[in-house]
């Protein structure tokens with residue numbers, strides 16, 4: 001893998017995690033390709049400041065607009081944001097470039113050889129993906145997450161640090177499981193559901209439901225219009 005270059009499309013606060021994981025895999029982050037202007041939110045670190053900090057660990061990546069991007073040799077591709085807008089970005093990239101996305105796994109994660117990971121998946125340090133589990137396109141598994149056996153997670157879902165997802169479950173696409181949440185086994189979670197930080201989910205969840213607390217209770221619908 002060494003010497004291969006990672007190109008990241010779109011920017012968000014997870015860029016440092018991607019950079020860290022690329023370093024651990026001996027990859028060079030060569031380009032960050034921006035599709036929309038993304039002003040930093042409150043307490044965010046601006047992109048230029050973030051990548052300046054990376055400079056001590058290798059070349060500072062080039063930042064360019066999507067309009068100026070053309071695929072090069074020896075490049076691997078990954079999406080940078082974890083927000084639901086990723087699906088739109090992937091569609092745009094597919095229409096224009098037909099790129100094959102990379103699956104980036106931190107060397108300190110454990111992914112069962114019996115699990116299946118689709119292109120574009122990220123698995124962070126100290127996460128465990130159980131046997132028989134299937135992760136769809138661009139699923140983002142943050143640090144210290146455990147996913148039990150035989151669980152399917154739909155495309156573009158994101159599972160935040162320290163969450164635990166039981167086995168034999170069906171998680172839809174574009175689902176968010178926030179930091180430190182726990183889901184019991186054998187559950188069905190609808191598309192676009194949002195499970196809040198620290199929630200404990202003990203029963204199935206409808207599409208687009210925001211669920212909070214222990215046990216998790218319906219707060220409101222967050223289904224995109």
Ligand SMILES: CC(=O)SCCNC(=O)CCNC(=O)[C@H](O)C(C)(C)COP(=O)(O)OP(=O)(O)OC[C@H]1O[C@@H](n2cnc3c(N)ncnc32)[C@H](O)[C@@H]1OP(=O)(O)O
Pocket residue numbers: 142160161177178179195196197198199212213
């Ligand atoms: C490396 C990293 O940093 S990754 C970290 C990624 N971030 C996360 O995973 C955190 C994601 N955020 C959450 O989970 C938040 O709890 C959210 C988005 C679900 C809710 O946040 P907001 O919509 O801002 O909620 P808000 O602060 O307006 O509160 C609304 C109500 O829900 C309650 N509430 C908010 N969050 C939670 C929660 N996690 N659990 C229980 N109750 C909550 C509030 O107390 C408030 O209750 P009230 O109506 O009785 O007053």
